[in-house]
Every structure is written in structure tokens, then in C-alpha cells.
Amino acid sequence: MxxxxxxxxxxxxxxxxxxWQHHFGILQESIPAIKKSVSPQNPMGIGLRLANQASIDLSDPSNLLALKKWLQESDCYVFTMxxxxxxxxxxxxxxxxVHAPDWTHQERVDYTIRLFHILAEILPEDLNEGGISTSPLSYRFWWNEAQALEKATQKATLNMLSVVDKLIDxxxxxxxxxxxxxxxxxxGILGNAADFxxxxxxxxxPIGKAYLQEKHHISEEEALEAIRTHIQMCYDVCHIAVAFEEPKPVLAQLHELGIKVGKIQISSAIKVDFSKNPLEKIKAIAQYNEASYLHQVxxxxxxxxxxxxxxxxxxIMDFEENKHREWRVHFHVPLFxxxxxxxxxxxxxxxxxLKIQKEQPFSNHLEIETYTWGVLPPEVQIPLNESIAREIEWVQHNLKG
Structure with missing residues (x-):
């Protein structure tokens, strides 16, 4: 909204x-109830996640037409994916x-271009900006030698620039x-804001300016403008917090360098303060040690x-009392x-x-990303649609306050 x-x-x-059939069915079931709670009178935005197979399915013109018709009838719109x-x-x-295939593989390029073609089709006529978040090049531990890591970084960068070709078009x-x-x-290869x-x-x-100048026969200034327009940062609040990076200096540096933030992903991590009851807290955090997702610390x-x-x-295996002061754990827990x-x-x-966003807006897109409801301990789980609505309402309250 x-x-x-x-x-x-x-x-x-x-x-x-x-x-797509499965995912669309759930959207059709869930969105009306959520919209009724958080945006009954105004259009509601949807941050659409499409897996590769869903992106192939939705490339079918009949499926795409059905989505556009449903969005119109439901008073909803997609601006980010x-x-x-x-x-x-x-x-x-x-x-x-979660990183596979990474940006060194053509499958990632093809998938991302397919997503952009879909977004270009469903983006509202009165909205000319849209974005798609993606992985930080690759998973760092897949590249154990410095030379291999550098080669992967360069290949991933060139592959991203091939997507920029399509975005320019x-x-x-x-x-x-x-x-x-x-x-x-x-x-990730880009593990925090400093890496990015x-x-x-x-x-x-450097690579992008040379690539775009040669490919599109444009000036150095035009190439730089294209890079800054079409490759931006997804500012995930959970990830920045896990890295112990502070939002104000990070955002100030991005602004100074002319690097844009395409999307703020509003998300929350777990924090463990070991100044009191450390052994009890190790037992408490152990219940979040589930097998589905990486929970970097x-x-x-x-x-x-x-x-x-x-x-x-x-x-947990490395923990020693009186040596660890605080942990930040990558686990997208409920915002509220x-x-x-x-x-x-x-x-x-x-x-x-959000306070910085209110004072000096640095992105047009805000997306709540809590995806771990199903692996949370039972005592903090509530019905999913109710949870989503409550998260949106919490953010709305903080934007007003």
C-alpha cells in the first residue's frame, strides 16, 4: 500500500x-483477508516471490493475463519481487x-531476466519503478581460494551486467x-554493507563502465548512470543488524557514493545478551537450531x-562462558x-x-520479510494471515509514530 x-x-x-498454480492459489486465499485488515479502502501492494518453476509458468500469456485480471479485481498491485x-x-x-544456482551460472541470469519481463508486464501503468532483490553473488564458502573467489566475483558481476542490458532495453x-x-x-560473497x-x-x-560503453556505445557518464539506476542495494535490516553495522553511517556512505537503495527489507534477527544467565540462554537459543535454513551467527x-x-x-558448540558478550543470529523472527x-x-x-526513512527517505520500496513462521517454537506461532496483518500494522504504526 x-x-x-x-x-x-x-x-x-x-x-x-x-x-505458479500452487502459489497463486494461496495468494487468492490469503490476500483478501490480509487486505481487509490492513488496507480495506486503498490498493494493497504485494511483494511477489516466484520460484524458477513459477516464473516459467507465469511466462505463459494466459497465466499472466489471469494474474493481471486478479490484481485489478482485488485492488492490489506488484511493485517489487x-x-x-x-x-x-x-x-x-x-x-x-538458497544461493544455488549462484550468479556464476547462466540459469540465474535467465531466471532473473524472466522475472523482470514479468514485472514489466504487471507493474501498474501509473508506476514506472520496480525492483527485484537477488543473492549477494554467491555463497562465500564455495570459493575457498582467493583466486577462485576473485574469478567468481568477476564472472558474477559480468552476468549481472548482462541483466542490465535487458533493463536498459x-x-x-x-x-x-x-x-x-x-x-x-x-x-555471501557480499556478506554485509561494507562488502557491498x-x-x-x-x-x-570499473567493470561495468567498460562493459556498457563498449556494448551500448555510450559515454562513461551514461554508463555510470545506467549502473546506478539498474543495480541497487536491497537493505535487509536483519542482515545489517547481524553484521553489527549501524544504519545511519551505512546509509550516509551509500548516499555520499551515489549508491541507491532499491528496497528496504524490514526484518528482525535474534539477539542474545550473555551478560546474565549465559548457560540458560544457550539452552534457549538451542531451540531455534532447526534444520531448514542457515542461521549464521x-x-x-x-x-x-x-x-x-x-x-x-x-x-553453540564453540560457546565459552565469560568469552562471548553478545550474539546476533540470522533468523527472521516476527517484527512485533x-x-x-x-x-x-x-x-x-x-x-x-524507519526513523531515518521518515526523516530522509532513501528508498521507495518497503517490504516485510519474515519467512520462518513454520519453524518457530510453537509458543510464538499464531495463524499466518493474522501474523502477516499484524506485522504490516506494526510497520504502519512505526511509520506514523
Missing amino acids: ITPYGHLTYCSNIHTGED NGFPYGGFHNVVVKDQ IREKTGKILHLDIEPEPD ISWYQHVLI VALMNDGTFREYPDLTEA IDTYGLLTSTQSEIVKT
């Missing part, structure tokens, strides 16, 4: 369905495979400005250094809950980020 601070929605990756998870995301072990033909929103994530900024300045821009040690763990299991028994969340980082 439209707010004074941008278009607000939730990401449909909370719903199951890797093929999630193109990070390519394949199975529910009821399977995802872990590091779409802009010329339709006037729609579409952007690929790169989402830094713990243990360094890659953008020292890899993407960044630990602030008592000596002021940081230690990173690829998953919660490794962090700040305390989970002995544990807390990074909800305060969302409040900080």
Missing part, C-alpha cells in the same frame, strides 16, 4: 508454492542452497525503470573482537515481538531504520 514514505508490502516467500531463492524454499532443507521500450537489488547476507560498497566501487563500476566477544559462525550449531523468553530481537534496528 502507498504510505507517505514509500510503497509498503510483505514478501510472499512466507507462502508455500514453487509452481524477490528473486533470491531460485528453487525449493519450504518443507525442504535449504541451507546454503525495457526502459527504452516502455519507460519503466527496473533495478536489480543486491541483498548482502552473512556468508567495496564491490560496487571497486569491481562493479556473528558473536561479539568480551575482548571487543567479532567471531563469525556459518550456522547456529557451530556457534521484542522478547522471546530469555532472548531478545534486533527490533530496535528496525525502529532506527
Whole structure:
């Protein structure tokens, strides 16, 4: 829905369905009830997540026409999409495979271009901007040698630039400005905002300017403008918080460098303060150690250094009392809950980020991304549609407050 601070929605990756028929059926069942709660009188935005198979299905003109008709009849619209998870995301072990195929593979390129063609078709006529979030190039631990990592980074960057080719073409033909929103994530090649900024300045821009100048016969300034327009950052609040990065300096640096934020993903991580009852808290966090998703941990040690763990299991095994001060755990917990028994969340980082957005808006797109309802402990689970509505209402309240 439209707010004074941008278009607000939730990401449909909370719903199951890797093929379009399944996913569309759930949307048709869920959206009307959610809209009635949060936007009964005004159009409601939808953050559409399409798995690869669903993107193939929806490329069928009859399926696409049915979606456009349903959106119109339901008083809903799509302005952003999630193109990070390519394949199975529910009821399977995802872990590091959420990155597969990564940006070194043509399958990722083809999938993303397919998503952009769909978005260009369903974006409302009175809205000329849309974005698709995607993975941070690849999973870092797939590239153990520095030379292999550098080669993968360059190949992934060139593949992203081949998507920019299509976005330039779409802009010329339709006037729609579409952007690929790169989402830094713990243990991605771009694991945090600092990694993203360094890659953008020292890899993407140099390679991109040369590539676009030669390919499109444009000036250096025009090539730079195309990069900044079509490749932006997906600012995931949970991921930034897990990295112990503060929103204000990160956003100030992005602004100074002219790097745009295509989407704010509003999400919350688990925080564990070990200053009191550390052994009880280790037992408490262990109940979140489920098998479906990676739950990377960044630990602030008592000596002021940081230690990173690829998953919660490794962090728990390495825990030593009086050495660990605080953990941030990558686990997209509900926005409206700040305390989970002995544990807390990074909800305060969302409040900080939304405050900045209200004072100096830095993105037109806001998308709530909580997808772990099904693997949460039973005591914090409530019916899904009610949960989604409550999250939207919580964000609306914070934008007004």
C-alpha cells in the first residue's frame, strides 16, 4: 500500500508454492483477508516471490493475463519481487542452497531476466519503478581460494551486467525503470554493507563502465548512470543488524557514493545478551537450531573482537562462558515481538531504520520479510494471515509514530 514514505508490502516467500498454480492459489486465499485488515479502502501492494518453476509458468500469456485480471479485481498491485531463492524454499532443507544456482551460472541470469519481463508486464501503468532483490553473488564458502573467489566475483558481476542490458532495453521500450537489488547476507560473497560498497566501487563500476560503453556505445557518464539506476542495494535490516553495522553511517556512505537503495527489507534477527544467565540462554537459543535454513551467527566477544559462525550449531558448540558478550543470529523472527523468553530481537534496528526513512527517505520500496513462521517454537506461532496483518500494522504504526 502507498504510505507517505514509500510503497509498503510483505514478501510472499512466507507462502508455500514453487509452481505458479500452487502459489497463486494461496495468494487468492490469503490476500483478501490480509487486505481487509490492513488496507480495506486503498490498493494493497504485494511483494511477489516466484520460484524458477513459477516464473516459467507465469511466462505463459494466459497465466499472466489471469494474474493481471486478479490484481485489478482485488485492488492490489506488484511493485517489487524477490528473486533470491531460485528453487525449493519450504518443507525442504535449504541451507546454503538458497544461493544455488549462484550468479556464476547462466540459469540465474535467465531466471532473473524472466522475472523482470514479468514485472514489466504487471507493474501498474501509473508506476514506472520496480525492483527485484537477488543473492549477494554467491555463497562465500564455495570459493575457498582467493583466486577462485576473485574469478567468481568477476564472472558474477559480468552476468549481472548482462541483466542490465535487458533493463536498459525495457526502459527504452516502455519507460519503466527496473533495478536489480543486491541483498548482502552473512556468508555471501557480499556478506554485509561494507562488502557491498567495496564491490560496487571497486569491481562493479570499473567493470561495468567498460562493459556498457563498449556494448551500448555510450559515454562513461551514461554508463555510470545506467549502473546506478539498474543495480541497487536491497537493505535487509536483519542482515545489517547481524553484521553489527549501524544504519545511519551505512546509509550516509551509500548516499555520499551515489549508491541507491532499491528496497528496504524490514526484518528482525535474534539477539542474545550473555551478560546474565549465559548457560540458560544457550539452552534457549538451542531451540531455534532447526534444520531448514542457515542461521549464521556473528558473536561479539568480551575482548571487543567479532567471531563469525556459518550456522547456529557451530556457534553453540564453540560457546565459552565469560568469552562471548553478545550474539546476533540470522533468523527472521516476527517484527512485533521484542522478547522471546530469555532472548531478545534486533527490533530496535528496525525502529532506527524507519526513523531515518521518515526523516530522509532513501528508498521507495518497503517490504516485510519474515519467512520462518513454520519453524518457530510453537509458543510464538499464531495463524499466518493474522501474523502477516499484524506485522504490516506494526510497520504502519512505526511509520506514523
